[in-house]
Amino acid sequence: MSPEEIIIESPDGNVIEPLHSEARWQKQGEPVEPISVDWLLAEEHHRIYGRPWILGRFYMDFLVAHGLAPNDRVLDLGCGAGRVGIWLIPYLERGRYFGIDWHLKSLAAFARYEAKLHDLAHKAPRLMLSANFEVDRFGETFDVALDFYVTRHLTLEQTEAAYRKVRAVLRTGGRFFLPHAPQLDEAKLAGLGLALSESEEASYPLLGEISKNILSTDHWHILRAV
Numbered sequence: 001m002s003p004e005e006i007i008i009e010s011p012d013g014n015v016i017e018p019l020h021s022e023a024r025w026q027k028q029g030e031p032v033e034p035i036s037v038d039w040l041l042a043e044e045h046h047r048i049y050g051r052p053w054i055l056g057r058f059y060m061d062f063l064v065a066h067g068l069a070p071n072d073r074v075l076d077l078g079c080g081a082g083r084v085g086i087w088l089i090p091y092l093e094r095g096r097y098f099g100i101d102w103h104l105k106s107l108a109a110f111a112r113y114e115a116k117l118h119d120l121a122h123k124a125p126r127l128m129l130s131a132n133f134e135v136d137r138f139g140e141t142f143d144v145a146l147d148f149y150v151t152r153h154l155t156l157e158q159t160e161a162a163y164r165k166v167r168a169v170l171r172t173g174g175r176f177f178l179p180h181a182p183q184l185d186e187a188k189l190a191g192l193g194l195a196l197s198e199s200e201e202a203s204y205p206l207l208g209e210i211s212k213n214i215l216s217t218d219h220w221h222i223l224r225a226v
């Protein structure tokens with residue numbers, strides 16, 4: 001793979017070649033099929049999250065309005081195909097973006113297609129395929145972590161385990177942004193070293209005007225590592 005491309009790492013430090021990958025990397029329950037360039041070019045990954053691709057832009061605006069700085073080191077938990085990453089990476093200094101997800105097809109769309117479209121490789125973002133939120137394998141500590149409707153689909157136990165791992169790599173004082181309420185109550189969060197510092201309603205342009213019935217607002221929660 002040429003150095004102009006973003007690699008997808010495995011937690012044990014190997015490079016995953018997405019278009020030639022084994023069936024075991026497919027998300028559980030998904031039909032086993034090769035990841036084709038045709039699939040990437042069709043931009044189907046823009047339509048897999050329920051809410052539109054442009055929401056990533058609005059999420060980015062929220063983060064910047066709440067003090068995200070170019071020198072922050074950002075952990076994008078469940079980064080998917082880069083709906084927010086495509087905005088974060090150009091804004092952040094080189095080597096400050098870290099995305100992790102368990103869905104190889106999404107990471108392939110991010111690394112092979114979106115990175116090309118948005119000229120992201122020179123900012124040296126890192127992407128990791130991991131089913132268990134092995135965020136420590138980046139070998140970094142973070143100023144900001146994101147959970148954008150990732151743990152909302154997990155059990156309480158899975159969420160607690162994931163947040164424990166996030167807290168272990170989030171510096172004290174660092175912030176954890178969620179566009180929804182955390183699954184864990186205050187006491188559970190406190191036990192992990194996380195405290196709610198702000199909550200705020202945000203409503204997004206365009207989304208309230210479309211014919212499809214989708215959420216055009218979010219109730220953001222910002223946790224702080226204490």
Ligand SMILES: C[S@@+](CC[C@H](N)C(=O)[O-])C[C@H]1O[C@@H](n2cnc3c(N)ncnc32)[C@H](O)[C@@H]1O
Nearest residue numbers: 049078079080083084101102103131148149150
């Ligand atoms: C609603 S999408 C959000 C994607 C992206 N953060 C965004 O805001 O556009 C949720 C993402 O979480 C990922 N995800 C869900 N469960 C996961 C798990 N256990 N480990 C890693 N990623 C997971 C999914 O593959 C998907 O990419």
